[in-house]
Amino acid sequence: xxxxxxxEAAQREAAEEVxxxxxALHAEQDRKVAVVAFLTKHGFTGGVRGAKxxxxxxxxxxxxxxxxANTKMVxxxxxxxxxxxxxxxxxxxxxxxxxx
Numbered sequence: 001x002x003x004x005x006x007x008e009a010a011q012r013e014a015a016e017e018v019x020x021x022x023x024a025l026h027a028e029q030d031r032k033v034a035v036v037a038f039l040t041k042h043g044f045t046g047g048v049r050g051a052k053x054x055x056x057x058x059x060x061x062x063x064x065x066x067x068x069a070n071t072k073m074v075x076x077x078x079x080x081x082x083x084x085x086x087x088x089x090x091x092x093x094x095x096x097x098x099x100x
Contacts, residue, residue: 031076038065038073048082058089066098074098 035048044052044061051058062082065073074094078084087093 031079034073035076035080038070038076048077048080049086056089060086060088060094062086062094063088063092063097066094067100069098 039045039047039061042052042061042064044050044064046052048061051060060082062074062077062084063086065077082094084095085093088097
């Protein structure tokens with residue numbers, strides 16, 4: 001009886017671990033889809049680190065998310081490799097843009 005109970009507990013633990021991993025994979029996939037949608041919506045074609053140039057100005061996805069106070073997207077972009085110290089054409093980081 002104890003062996004069976006221990007085996008059932010081990011199986012439950014294994015199932016819970018699989019569920020956690022699947023949930024993490026779904027969260028990662030959702031994040032990536034949201035980032036691609038954000039980049040597309042705002043005309044960024046160079047990925048999370050790529051600039052969007054307009055005449056003499058350039059900006060980056062992280063700056064755009066910061067400017068619009070989209071904190072979830074700021075978090076997602078950083079998780080996807082956006083550079084928090086990258087400066088836009090005005091010489092400002094995304095954090096400086098957010099404070100404005």
